[in-house]
Amino acid sequence: MTEDKLQYIEEAGMAFELFGMTRMAGRILGYLIVCDNESVSFNEIMGALKASKGSISGTTKQLIAVGFVEPVSLPGDRKTYFRISNLEVGSILRERIKLFVKFAEVLDKGRNLKEKNDRVTDWTLEVSSFYKWLGDEVDLILQKWEREKENIIKENSENYGNKKKST
Amino acid sequence: MTEDKLQYIEEAGMAFELFGMTRMAGRILGYLIVCDNESVSFNEIMGALKASKGSISGTTKQLIAVGFVEPVSLPGDRKTYFRISNLEVGSILRERIKLFVKFAEVLDKGRNLKEKNDRVTDWTLEVSSFYKWLGDEVDLILQKWEREKENIIKENSENYGNKKKST
DNA sequence: CATTTAGTTCAATTATTATTGAACTAAATG
DNA sequence: CATTTAGTTCAATAATAATTGAACTAAATG
Structure with a gap:
């Protein structure tokens, strides 16, 4: 992940805070926006944001609850992946x-x-x-x-x- | 101030918190909405809400800054009064x-x-x-x-x- | 069925924000 | 010009919220 993208993720964290979300939720959204994969794993998010398991677990659940993120599951793979929802x-x-x-x-x-x-x-x-x-x-x-x-x-x-x- | 109005003030505090304001700001707005005076003094707000001088001072300033409240000053009276702005x-x-x-x-x-x-x-x-x-x-x-x-x-x-x- | 993997839960910690309260300034009054 | 009144400021405290980390569950794999 390039420096400018990492920087954007932090910025997104701050910006989404202004809209009443947590900084971590903003960072996850920022990451999902700038990363180049169709969908990303729990572990990848955890690594990229250097945050704890618990925090990623709780925050992804929040984001799913409000509809910004959707979980994706792939055949033959027990992991859960996440992506930005096509929220209208x-x-x-x-x-x-x-x-x-x-x-x-x-x-x-x-x-x-x-x-x-x-x-x-x-x-x-x-x-x-x-x-x-x-x-x-x-x-x-x-x-x-x-x-x-x-x-x-x-x-x-x-x-x-x-x-x-x-x- | 009647019991139901006092209760409303607390409710307003909680409700305005949801819109990103502080609870105290919500309470002051709630008070200004239900009280029967055209404009109310610093001291009256303080008394009605049982809050500290500092808190009323800071929060009224905030509310004035965002335009929800306006200060009113009366001739021959050194106090400042407050009322809901006619914000369009x-x-x-x-x-x-x-x-x-x-x-x-x-x-x-x-x-x-x-x-x-x-x-x-x-x-x-x-x-x-x-x-x-x-x-x-x-x-x-x-x-x-x-x-x-x-x-x-x-x-x-x-x-x-x-x-x-x-x- | 033991082991690994994936994620959850939740108590403890850390960070953030709101509120108090006491000391202060500045203007008005006697 | 001393005193009272009105409000401000800000450091300390209290309240709230976010994040971690360790112990846990549950499903998949060998």
Whole structure:
């Protein structure tokens, strides 16, 4: 594994921490992103990240639970391999928006404890209405993405990265 | 402060913790949501939450920094008061989506470290294209909200909570 | 069926983050 | 200008979360 990839793995660890995952989960994802194998073994991950068995065991389970990673098993091989899931963008977004809807519910609950309306109840009503609306809107957004994605992805691919294919 | 409100404050503390804030920040927000004053003093918050001066000082600063709370100062009164900001839903959403765009950039960076394309580069390209597209799309979504919000909010207000006004 | 391999579990440790509390600054008041 | 009030700062402590490592289970292999 090259130095720049190792460095990226640590960076990914830090970055994914910002999204509420553990650093180790970020490192594993980073490793799965930059490594050149279709799927990698428990031991390979352990070696590459210099982490303990227990940590790899627990963290891969977490990543599988949230759907970012899937276990792969091969015939005639008792090991488990791991790879990045082909998680659809839609399901990732929907999960995130569910959190917003939950946030909206906390606001509603607070509003309902008040005797009368004021500036704050107006605000919580607006914000919670918005998040609940957004929860409904997400399907339309994703339909639009489905219609446009082919062009967008092509354009992105030409502008940024993936240039190696054409050399 | 009634028992159910005190309980709500603790619940809000736990809930906001899920969104990456500290429990104390959640409690302060919860308090500002359910208390019946337009704005509340440092000391009142301290008393209501039974927390230390230092903690209230630090946490209110945090909440002000991220825009959820604003300090209010009154003429002829040397105290600082605090209240929930009228933060627009649009700016909250834009901030959130910025995080997704950052996530997209981490994926791009990983993809660019690879020698050749495979299943994973295809996936990271799609996901990062999506998040970057979403970053652009947010303005259209918010425009739609502006057009529809009046009706949605009214409906929400009738269906859920805020019934006290009419009694 | 003994041995090796692959992974799990969980108590102990380490690292990180939040909160307190006491000493401090700065402004307002008498 | 001494005193009170309002809030800040920050080192110490407490609470929480992540990671290790060693003992374990369970399946596969010879």
